[in-house]
Amino acid sequence: MNFSEVFKQTNQLCKVSPDGKYLVSGLPICTQTKYRLVVRDVSTLQILQLYTCLDQISHMEWSSDSLFILCAMYKRGLVQVWSLEQPDWHCKIDEGSIGLVSSRWSPDGRHILNTTEFHLRVTVWSLCTKAVSYIKYPKACQKGIDFSRDGCYMALAERRDCKDYVSVFVCDDWHLLRHFETETQDLAGLEWSPNGCVLAVWDSCLEYKVLLYSLDGRLLSTYSAYEWSLGVKSVTWSPSSQFLAIGSYDEKVRILNHITWKKITQFDHPAAINNTKAVVYKEVEKRPAVGSDDLSLHNITIGTTLFNTQSKYEICPLPVQIPVVKPDPDRANPKIGVSTLAFSSDSRYLATRNDNMTTVVWVWDMQKMNLEAVLEQTSAIRCFQWDPRRPRLALCTATTKLYLWSPAGCVSVQVPTEGGFQVQSLSWHCSGDSLILLGKEQLCLCYMDTDQDEK
Amino acid sequence: MGEWWTSVPTETSMGNYEISSISHVTMSPSRQNNLVSMCSSLPLSKSSYNVISAFCTEDNIPQCILYINQELASLGLSCACIEASSPGGAGLSTVPAMNAMYELLQIHRRNMCTLEELEREQLKKSSTLEHMQMNNSRLKDQLEFSMREKSGLHETERQLQLKIKTLQSCLKTEKDEVQKLQSIIASRASQYSHDAKRKEREAAKLKERLSQLLVDRKDKKLAIDVLNCLGRSDGKRSHWKTAKATASHEGEMYKSLLNDYEASQRSLMLENAELKKVLQQMKREMIHILSPRQSSTKGATADDSQEQVDSDGEEKMGDSSRETLDQSCEHAREQLTNSIRQQWRKLRNHMEKLDSQASQAQNQLESNKEAIPRETHEDEMERMRCEVQQCKEFIHAQQQLLQQQLNTSFDDETAALLNDCYTLEEKERLKEEWRLFEEQKKNFERERKNFTEAAIRLGREKKAFEEDRASWLKNQFLNMTPFTDRRRCSSSDGQSALSIRSEPEMRMSSTKAELAKSSTYATFSTPKPTQSAAVPSTTELYRTLRLIPDSSSSRHSNRGRWQESSTIDDGDNRAKSKSRVRCGDLSIFSLGEDENSLT
Secondary structure (H helix, E strand, O other), X not given: OEEOOOEEOOOOOEEEOOOOOEEEEEEEOOOOOOEEEEXXXXXXXXXXXXXXXXXXXXXXXXXXXXXXXXXXXXXXXXXXXXEOOOOOOEEEEEOHHHOOOEEEXXXXXXXXXXXXXXHOXXXXXXXXXXXXXXXXXXXXXXXXEEEOOOOOEEEEEEEEOOEEEEEEEEOXXXXXXXXXXXXXXXXXXXXXXXXXXXXXXXXXXXXXXXXXXXXXXXXXXXXXXXXXXXXEEEEEEOOOOOEEEEEEOOOEEEEEEOOOOOEEEEEEOOOEEOOOOOEEEEEEEEOOOOOHHHOXXXXXXXXXXXXXXXXXXXXXXXXXXXXXXXXXXXOXXXXXXXXXXXXXXXXOEEEEEEXXXXXXXXXXXXXXXXXXXXXXXXXXXXXXXXXXXXXXXXXXXXXOEEEEEEOOEEEEEEOOOOOOOOOOEEEEOXXXXXXXXXXXXXXXXXXXXXXXXXX | OHHHHHHHHHHHHOOOHHHHHXXXXXXXXXXXXXXXXXXXXXXXXXHXXXXXXXXXXXXXXXXXXXXXXXHHHHOOOOOOOOOEOOOOOOOEOHHHHHHHHHHHHHHHHHHHHHHHHHHHHHHHHHHHHHHHXXXXXXXXXXXXXXXXXXHHXXXXXXXXXXXXXXXXXXXXXXXXXXXXXXXXXXXXXXXXXXXXXXXXXXXXXXXXXXXXXXXXXXXXXXXXXXXXXXXXXXXXXXXXXXXXXXXXXXXXXXXXXXXXXXXXXXXXXXXXXXXXXXXXXXXXXXHHXXXXXXXXXXXXXXXXXXXXXXXXXXXXXXXXXXXXXXOOXXXXXXXXXXXXXXXXXXXXXXXXXXXXXXHHHHHHHHHHHOOXXXXXXXXXXXXXXXXXXXXXXXXXXXXXXXXXXXHHHOOHHHHHHHHHHHHHHHHHHHHXXXXXXXXXXXXXXXXXXXXXXXXXXXXXXXXXXXXXXXXXXHHHHHHOOHXXXXXXXXHHXXXXXXXXXXXXXXHHOOOHHHHHHHHHHHHHHOOOHHHHHHHHHHHHHXXXXXXXXXXXXXXXXXXXXXXXXXXXXXXXXXXXXXXXXXXHHHHHHHHHHHHHHHO
16 A cells, blocks of 8 residues: 655545546645645646636536536635636636525536525526526425436425425436425435436435335335434435435434335444444554653654554454443434445445444445444544445544455554644545545545455 | 048058058048049059058958958959858858959959050050140141231232332323323424424515515626537537427436336346246255155055145146246246145154154163163273284284394395395396486487577577668668657557467457557667667577577477568568567467477
8 A cells, every 4th residue: 555645735625537537626825815726647646737716615526527627616606617628718607696505517517506595596507508597496405406327317306385396307408307296394305326217305304204206206115214203314325226225313224125115124233232243343552662762853853653653453352332422412413323324336335324433333234234344443433435446445533544444354554644644534536546535734645556456 | 433432441440550641641632533543553552461451350351251252243253252261260262262363363464454555545645646736836837927928918919009000090190291292292393393384485485585686686797707618518419498309308218217117127037037946946856855755654644645645736736837837927826835835834744753753863872872881891891902912912023023133133145145136126227227317318419409500590590680670770760750650660569469379461450459558569669779678688588598498390380480470571670670579589488388298
């Protein structure tokens, strides 16, 4: 495993283009008011382009064809688009006094969808014809817009007359294909299945309700696990469209199948793990023993290595007690329940995080339908993501270490940079050969040993 | 009464000192009872003699006789009366007196016996009485204790009942509470939702108003500023929104849906087929397993025979179901599952039977276990005895051998004979080895000759190659069109790389992949000074070639091909150097292979 040198970035803005060739990151210049965007070649990390935006960038996104970069400046209600092929081409969209809260590309990379403040409307700007169209009554919720994986359809949650509706648009020409009312009290989100034929819609946390609609608006099934207490917290489809995983406030994940839409199994997240076949990996920190002769001037100047702690994984014998943070019952949005669900690219594994066990990631085997591994870290987990090619999970905990899990085992790697590079978040390169690690103001690439994998 | 009566005369008749003392003693507590006991004990005391003597004196013998006779009569001993031997005399006729005495003694003894018996009885009775009393008291205690316990239990029961009652009431109140709370929640929820709706309506109204205002203001800032418009990503031009377009969208949607359903149906069908196959196989195997068993137990019991009939019918049915399986799904499924279920039941029964048999067998085994140790013990003993015997024999044999050795060591003649034998054998072996060595030497010579020939040839080729290179460099300089050259050169290079085994014609049809690979070679074949570095490497390769033995015949044929290829490729000299190198390189390996195949 190799690491690149560290580059500066700002605002955790750093994205690799969908084709995996370029890396764009924000770069603030303190003396000027203008903000810069740097495009680098991923393989050489040399700077290819520099763009200057009008204000601090709040959001940045590559178009699907990796030709354009969208930069949204929500404070100013501005969107700027840059072209990689023609550096002097530019595009600026001003939403004016109506404001801007969200901006995104359409799947074809030729339209931009801006959501205005107060969710008054969604404005669709065409870069081909400069045409603008409006979609009224978008709903302000957890996930109100979702594009199907093939980029053909867009589902949009709407709220009219205190009722929830879903509109399905054809992304090609923004033709309204279907418009139907959903049986929800307060729709919280919607998500297309990866094959684009089923739309999962879930209610807000006050009610446990998941509805499944066909592309043509027919209600396929309704699922509700319980009543009264807080309900759905997160919903994820498996890449094979075979499973729908629903994480809820009762610290459980329920898996629905794609034929009868009934529950296959449920994964509990108990505080005491005792009778499973799961392997419990526990990160153990080890401070290097500092002898008196090590405290020379040389070592102190290096500094960072002196205070760094080594850590490694140990396999805990069962039973294991997991540290649990009791949530405050008087506060809204209690920190309890499964908030993050991620399937591996081959749909074989599911990684989950329970919010009142912040230091633990659970990995479930979807073939055997049981717990495969538990990773207990020393600090709270910030981010985890599956390798897009292999069943390999990378996670970070805002420390100077990077952690990797694969069915073969678990490893903790110190990021070998000076100045205490703390990994706040990470994302895989689409080839699965490298990882982009984001610190507070830096970024760094981590290259995996590919040949070792092939062995 | 009689005794009382008898005691009266004693008291009255004599004023004897001794008696008075006794009477004094006896009189003192309560007169009557003690007197009775006293009288019964009187004959035992020594003083009774005196009393008896006092009873009959010289004077009153007739009265005494009379009295005794009366007494005897009253006792029922009327057989003989005591008579005075002489009337008025003091003597008694002895026979009746003796008889009477004997009778009396008999009576007395009998009485004593019965008394003893009675006493014993009484003792026994009293002891049993005591025991009974003790028992009784114990039981009383027990009764009391259990009574107390009972009352305690009653008390606890009462308390528990009370508790249950309170708990029930508590539950009732809690239930009420829950109901109340639920109703409160429901009312609050409805209130909340109502309020939320109201607020939302308001918000919607506000939003409407806001957007209206914004539209009215004709917001100039709202704008898009693009340098030049882009083409669509798919390269097509945008369409007008027409009915046809909407219809096509619908069509497309249904098509994708249909595709999805078809795919899922296909997968389900596959799965179904697989499952059916498994089911069929299971059924077949079950029938297979079950049928021999039933034939063996044929006619054992009516039950079994019935079963067998059933199974026969089933077998037929199973076959038929197999046929119908593909025809009508519903019907076949039912049949199949039914038959499977039956078979399964039978199998289970069979298994259970087997299980019970196995457990029985095990039990028997366990019971047999007791007997086994002795046998094994004996076996072990036998074995050990054998071993000891063997060991003894072994030791004996060793001793004998040792003796022999000692004897033979002195025998020089035999030793010499043996030695001679050994040397003869050794000579033979050496001769054989010498022959082998000669052969190898010959081979080696031949190979050396081959090598020298090859070296000569190589020298020649090297010279030719040098010439080629010179000419190619000249050409390169003269042409001065590096790009086209490079491309051609690279392609030819790729071809030459391909020509490892193929014919020249084949080279024309080189795939793209190979081209891509060859492009990397092309970078080396550009006319740079570094290119010359490749030349020494080839010579090195030739040098290494010498290390590899080969047969000249195959070598020659390959050599010939090289020459040919070089002459063919003469047209484009640019590629030559590189191709030559590669050819040589590759042919080395091929030669190596040839050699292997020949030897």
